[in-house]
Amino acid sequence: MTTSPSDLRLYADAERLDVVVTEGILQGRSNAHWYPEVRCVVLRIGLRYEVRRTCLGHELGHVEFGHPPGCDPCIYARQERVADEYAARILITRSEYKEAEAQHGPCVPALAHHLQVTEALVRTWRSMELRRIESES
Secondary structure, three states: OOOOOOOOHHHHHHHHEEEEEEOOOOOOOOOOOEEEHEEEEEOOOOOOOOHHHHHHHHHHHHHOOOOOOOOOOHHHHHHHHHHHHHHHHHHHHHHHHHHHHHHOOOOOOHHHHHHHHOOOHHHHHHHHHHHHHHHHH
16 A cells, blocks of 8 residues: 555644554543553554554644543543544645545535545535635735
């Protein structure tokens, strides 16, 4: 498998943040977890490629913004949104999205497959782009 430009951005970001990325066994339903005390992101063993990339981008968002684990539910929801948006910015550029949409139309599953991210991340990127467009109007 060749390394995509977004993979290069993702791992360059992990390096910039001085974060070790590894695979392991995680408790519960979580696909990934940030361990700040050892500066390590652990990804569940066996994740599909697009889920792995999306989860790593999301966890790097928590690192970038210094989100503490185990916080208040109201704060947690905001942190999750911020981490998702961070992943969307790293993994999907405007030009990559336009290319995917030119080939596949607005179909979220097809766009996600083309961009090699989860469908949820495509929806997050669209929401961010819509807010950007509205703020420029």
